[in-house]
Amino acid sequence: MKEPAQTRRERFFVTCAPGLESVLHAEMKALELSKIERQVGGVYFEGGLRDAWRANLWLRTAVRVLMRLARFEATTSDEFYEGVKRIEWARFLRPSGSLAVDAHSSESELDHTLFLAQRAKDAIVDVLRTSGGVRPAVDKEEPDLGVYVHVFRNRVTVLADTSGDSLHKRGWRKYQGRAPLSETLAAAVVLLSEWDQRAPLVDPFCGSATLLVEAGLLARNVAPGLFRSSFGFERWLEHDAAGWSKAREAARKQERATPKLMLRGRDWDPASIAGALENLRSAGLEAHVELQVGAGTDFEFKRGWNAWVVSNLPYGERVADQPAAHKLQRTLGERLRAQCGGYHVGLLGLRGETERNLALPGTRALPLLNGGLECELVVGELPRP
Numbered sequence: 587m588k589e590p591a592q593t594r595r596e597r598f599f600v601t602c603a604p605g606l607e608s609v610l611h612a613e614m615k616a617l618e619l620s621k622i623e624r625q626v627g628g629v630y631f632e633g634g635l636r637d638a639w640r641a642n643l644w645l646r647t648a649v650r651v652l653m654r655l656a657r658f659e660a661t662t663s664d665e666f667y668e669g670v671k672r673i674e675w676a677r678f679l680r681p682s683g684s685l686a687v688d689a690h691s692s693e694s695e696l697d698h699t700l701f702l703a704q705r706a707k708d709a710i711v712d713v714l715r716t717s718g719g720v721r722p723a724v725d726k727e728e729p730d731l732g733v734y735v736h737v738f739r740n741r742v743t744v745l746a747d748t749s750g751d752s753l754h755k756r757g758w759r760k761y762q763g764r765a766p767l768s769e770t771l772a773a774a775v776v777l778l779s780e781w782d783q784r785a786p787l788v789d790p791f792c793g794s795a796t797l798l799v800e801a802g803l804l805a806r807n808v809a810p811g812l813f814r815s816s817f818g819f820e821r822w823l824e825h826d827a828a829g830w831s832k833a834r835e836a837a838r839k840q841e842r843a844t845p846k847l848m849l850r851g852r853d854w855d856p857a858s859i860a861g862a863l864e865n866l867r868s869a870g871l872e873a874h875v876e877l878q879v880g881a882g883t884d885f886e887f888k889r890g891w892n893a894w895v896v897s898n899l900p901y902g903e904r905v906a907d908q909p910a911a912h913k914l915q916r917t918l919g920e921r922l923r924a925q926c927g928g929y930h931v932g933l934l935g936l937r938g939e940t941e942r943n944l945a946l947p948g949t950r951a952l953p954l955l956n957g958g959l960e961c962e963l964v965v966g967e968l969p970r971p
């Protein structure tokens with residue numbers, strides 16, 4: 587008898603933004619996933635589909651959870667086609683369903699990725715095509731099954747996307763703003779700043795409040811995936827809808843009451859503050875916030891708060907804005923040094939200049955990428971006076 591889909595052990599690869607592998611690894615350890623193994627671009631674990639549900643619901647820095655379906659060697663198109671054909675596709679997709687295939691290749695004989703995607707699609711369609719001629723169609727936007735093909739040194743890995751849309755699309759965002767931080771990077775910034783989840787958290791340049799929302803969800807132990815309307819695995823043939831509904835309910839019950847949680851945000855743009863409030867409301871955090879319109883450097887840091895100042899600082903992307911951005915960082919540094927002994931910081935800005943401009947004793951800079959931009963996160967505890 588075949589093992590039921592929900593208990594079968596599989597190997598999953600959880601992807602993340604480059605540089606966040608160690609944060610993701612720590613999250614996966616805390617989630618008690620088995621056989622976790624760090625790689626470049628993500629972390630492997632072993633488990634059943636229920637573990638993939640948990641990973642999708644709870645991992646704050648994950649981008650996608652991919653299930654490994656096969657690994658084989660291939661140097662010719664026919665070997666590749668046969669390898670893809672051997673996978674048990676009927677587990678996932680009905681002949682009338684839809685699919686999308688994405689392929690990557692490096693240092694391999696088979697290096698034409700469009701051809702690989704096409705050939706993989708042909709193999710899957712040839713397995714599932716019925717005698718009556720019904721066959722899966724390609725749908726790049728909302729496929730019932732997303733398939734990833736990776737070829738490295740002639741070794742092919744075929745994976746199925748359990749997440750569907752990228753996990754940074756949490757579902758709580760109503761207001762976009764001009765330069766929102768990705769939700770997954772915001773969660774990583776909060777985790778790397780080692781916020782104790784009790785002290786007030788202040789973002790003096792809060793924009794759409796991505797950092798405040800992600801911090802609030804962390805403190806209240808809310809699974810970030812609970813806001814999403816769907817995941818890829820929900821469209822798979824073997825999906826257990828009743829079990830999934832129970833798993834969501836169980837996750838919901840883990841929310842913590844945090845009567846003392848205080849999130850403070852400030853931005854000089856009134857539209858951003860209105861949007862921030864909309865986002866915080868949508869995430870159920872409005873009872874815990876205080877928002878102000880005004881210059882971030884004029885924020886009144888109260889002595890004794892021992893707060894965490896966590897922010898994605900204005901960059902000055904145009905050359906003309908850069909002196910202003912530098913000046914802002916220097917002024918913020920002065921204020922923090924003068925008023926914030928005993929506070930912690932997690933301040934994200936451009937690499938090579940932010941740590942120097944802020945000049946905060948007791949801190950260090952961690953290299954990070956923000957949408958391809960080389961950044962650094964200045965973290966640490968400011969000495970008490």
Ligand SMILES: C[S@@+](CC[C@H](N)C(=O)[O-])C[C@H]1O[C@@H](n2cnc3c(N)ncnc32)[C@H](O)[C@@H]1O
Nearest residue numbers: 766767791793794796853854855881882898900
């Ligand atoms: C890089 S964005 C922050 C984006 C935010 N992390 C988000 O996810 O939406 C910087 C924000 O700082 C604001 N800003 C720029 N200079 C400021 C200043 N001197 N005082 C207060 N806010 C400022 C901008 O309006 C913008 O919303």
